[in-house]
Amino acid sequence: MTSAGPAANPEIQPGWRLRLPSRPFVRFLGRRLAALFLLGLGITFVAFVLTELVPGDPAAANLGQRAIGDPAAVQAFREHYGLDKPLPIQYGLYLQHLVTGDLGESEQSHRPVRTDLSEYGPATAELAVTSILIAYLLGITLGVVAAVRRNRLTDQVLRVISLGGISMPTFWLALVALYVFFFKLGWVPGSGRLDPGLLPAPHVTGLYTVDALLSGQFDVLANALQHLILPACVLAAYNIGLLTRFTRSAVLEVINNDYVQAARAKGLPERTVVLRHVLKAALPPIITVGGLAFANVMTGTVLVESIFSWPGIGQYAFHSATTLDLPAIMGVSLFVAVVYIVVNFTVDILYGVVDPRIRVA
Amino acid sequence: MSAQPLPLRFRVGFRRRPGTLGSAWSQPLAIAGMILAGAWLLVAIFVPLIAPYDPLAQSSQLFLEPSSAHLFGTDELGRDVFSRVLWGSRLSLPLAFFLVAMAVAVGAVLGAVAGYFGGWVDEVIMRATDLVFAFPTIILAMAVTAALGPSLRNAVLAVLVVFWPSYARVVRGLVMSLGQADYVSATRLLGASSRRALVVDVLPNVAGPVMVLATLDLGNAVLLLAGLSFLGLGAQPPTPEWGSMVNTGTQFFQRWWMGTFPGFAILSVVLAFNFLGDSLRDALDPRSSWAVQGRDR
Numbered sequence: 121m122t123s124a125g126p127a128a129n130p131e132i133q134p135g136w137r138l139r140l141p142s143r144p145f146v147r148f149l150g151r152r153l154a155a156l157f158l159l160g161l162g163i164t165f166v167a168f169v170l171t172e173l174v175p176g177d178p179a180a181a182n183l184g185q186r187a188i189g190d191p192a193a194v195q196a197f198r199e200h201y202g203l204d205k206p207l208p209i210q211y212g213l214y215l216q217h218l219v220t221g222d223l224g225e226s227e228q229s230h231r232p233v234r235t236d237l238s239e240y241g242p243a244t245a246e247l248a249v250t251s252i253l254i255a256y257l258l259g260i261t262l263g264v265v266a267a268v269r270r271n272r273l274t275d276q277v278l279r280v281i282s283l284g285g286i287s288m289p290t291f292w293l294a295l296v297a298l299y300v301f302f303f304k305l306g307w308v309p310g311s312g313r314l315d316p317g318l319l320p321a322p323h324v325t326g327l328y329t330v331d332a333l334l335s336g337q338f339d340v341l342a343n344a345l346q347h348l349i350l351p352a353c354v355l356a357a358y359n360i361g362l363l364t365r366f367t368r369s370a371v372l373e374v375i376n377n378d379y380v381q382a383a384r385a386k387g388l389p390e391r392t393v394v395l396r397h398v399l400k401a402a403l404p405p406i407i408t409v410g411g412l413a414f415a416n417v418m419t420g421t422v423l424v425e426s427i428f429s430w431p432g433i434g435q436y437a438f439h440s441a442t443t444l445d446l447p448a449i450m451g452v453s454l455f456v457a458v459v460y461i462v463v464n465f466t467v468d469i470l471y472g473v474v475d476p477r478i479r480v481a
Numbered sequence: 482m483s484a485q486p487l488p489l490r491f492r493v494g495f496r497r498r499p500g501t502l503g504s505a506w507s508q509p510l511a512i513a514g515m516i517l518a519g520a521w522l523l524v525a526i527f528v529p530l531i532a533p534y535d536p537l538a539q540s541s542q543l544f545l546e547p548s549s550a551h552l553f554g555t556d557e558l559g560r561d562v563f564s565r566v567l568w569g570s571r572l573s574l575p576l577a578f579f580l581v582a583m584a585v586a587v588g589a590v591l592g593a594v595a596g597y598f599g600g601w602v603d604e605v606i607m608r609a610t611d612l613v614f615a616f617p618t619i620i621l622a623m624a625v626t627a628a629l630g631p632s633l634r635n636a637v638l639a640v641l642v643v644f645w646p647s648y649a650r651v652v653r654g655l656v657m658s659l660g661q662a663d664y665v666s667a668t669r670l671l672g673a674s675s676r677r678a679l680v681v682d683v684l685p686n687v688a689g690p691v692m693v694l695a696t697l698d699l700g701n702a703v704l705l706l707a708g709l710s711f712l713g714l715g716a717q718p719p720t721p722e723w724g725s726m727v728n729t730g731t732q733f734f735q736r737w738w739m740g741t742f743p744g745f746a747i748l749s750v751v752l753a754f755n756f757l758g759d760s761l762r763d764a765l766d767p768r769s770s771w772a773v774q775g776r777d778r
Contacts, residue, residue, distance in 0.1 A: 283752065287700060287748055289751070299741075437620075
């Protein structure tokens with residue numbers, strides 16, 4: 121490789137040049153896309169079956185108390201969903217509605233579920249991304265520490281902490297954290313995304329921090345961050361436990377490989393060996409936990425957002441569940457599941473990019 | 482899951498040597514988990530004798546702070562929180578055991594069927610597990626419970642729906658890999674019936690991984706059921722249930738004792754099962770355990 125430069129041998133291309141994706145990779149991508157599509161279809165089927173399971177009259181269950189007394193509304197509902205037609209046709213109609221973005225109408229807000237979701241989406245996205253970042257940062261750090269200090273006291277303590285993280289009921293942690301850090305210590309503002317009286321920066325992404333940064337309103341940015349930090353940390357607890365454990369074993373898998381020994385033998389400081397050589401090799405498998413981490417955060421938001429009055433999808437789901445707002449519940453479930461499989465798909469592809477061996481399997 | 486056949490060691494039984502179940506008991510974490518879980522089991526059994534008050538009895542003493550008369554204070558209806566927390570164990574623990582047992586049974590049967598027959602049976606069962614895994618657990622459990630109507634029974638059913646697939650997958654994978662393992666073929670060649678091969682060779686090897694998963698799932702079941710009750714979809718008031726008690730606690734935010742103590746109960750039970758499960762994993766499945774040495778490579 122070193123003797124013949126690229127000019128001497130056009131067959132050998134320098135590694136940094138952007139090349140077209142290779143055939144196996146295209147095939148890998150195609151297979152994953154097909155699987156993603158089928159899974160998406162399966163999810164709609166599950167949601168459809170669940171709405172069919174609702175005992176009693178679906179019109180009564182979906183229209184709520186107010187509209188059920190109105191025969192015209194009931195008739196319109198029946199026709200819209202083809203309730204007098206056989207089930208396969210109903211499913212077809214249901215899919216047709218979904219394709220046009222029709223998720224039904226919420227009983228509570230009397231608005232299309234889609235409108236609700238797009239309004240609450242950014243708040244949850246901001247919270248979820250921040251929380252996952254915190255979890256990865258802390259989880260990987262703790263995991264590396266545990267691996268380096270394996271079988272010593274630090275390691276054992278981290279093991280208990282990691283197990284504690286995955287054993288903690290998130291909704292309880294939220295309650296305790298809010299009581300201590302807001303009510304007792306007053307370190308963080310109480311609820312919502314901004315202090316009352318403060319207006320969010322002009323809407324670009326819907327993420328208050330990013331919008332504030334874009335428009336240069338640093339007081340808004342600081343305030344948004346203060347509101348964000350506690351819920352994000354609470355949501356991160358479970359994932360920190362998970363990632364600590366996962367990083368630890370991923371690091372231990374490679375920590376005594378020959379090339380690591382070689383790096384040590386060269387006389388590199390242990391710090392460089394761990395950060396440059398070990399962590400780099402251990403990272404790809406850690407990426408794969410991303411999907412699971414996302415699922416955990418979504419689970420958390422459903423339980424926690426309402427405690428922090430965080431106006432996101434989780435709070436919407438919580439209120440839908442407590443008021444039995446069926447169209448909203450099904451809409452949220454469908455939406456979250458679709459986002460989840462897309463996240464998993466992305467993680468898969470990323471892993472395929474980072475580790476070519478995966479593409480063959 | 483590793484494709485290579487599992488070693489024979491689990492067959493020889495419960496001897497105390499590395500890599501067997503016995504070695505789990507020498508770990509402090511396992512002992513801590515055992516003591517904690519045991520204590521909660523005793524509480525669940527002897528609640529009527531231990532609890533100082535009737536968990537449903539209301540009184541005019543609302544929102545009392547924790548004191549010697551009411552260790553965990555009283556709630557918005559003047560009920561003793563300590564007694565309600567203790568009684569909560571009678572709900573969560575048996576339900577968790579029942580749920581996991583059912584999930585293991587359903588998952589093991591479907592997984593074994595899928596692994597043994599293969600073909601379209603396998604395809605159908607595995608795609609069903611894919612579908613369940615396509616939802617974050619609480620989202621699917623929430624949708625199922627909401628569709629069936631909020632009640633403890635339906636919440637249990639919903640948790641069962643989200644729990645069985647992991648067992649189906651583990652058992653399927655093991656049945657498939659073990660079907661080709663040399664020592665299973667050897668048993669068959671010696672003239673043993675396929676039933677004997679299944680019971681004597683395959684089953685004991687499946688038992689280990691399933692047991693690890695089941696112990697960890699005991700904790701997950703408690704968490705998920707409490708979560709559903711927190712959402713108002715599981716246990717209905719006035720039933721003393723930990724998740725719904727924390728929910729009430731969030732409504733009376735400044736009376737910290739109302740939500741804090743039931744939450745502690747959830748945490749301690751789940752922690753106990755996770756301690757046990759993790760130690761079991763160490764003992765039975767050294768590959769994925771915390772005890773990985775990272776030395777003998």
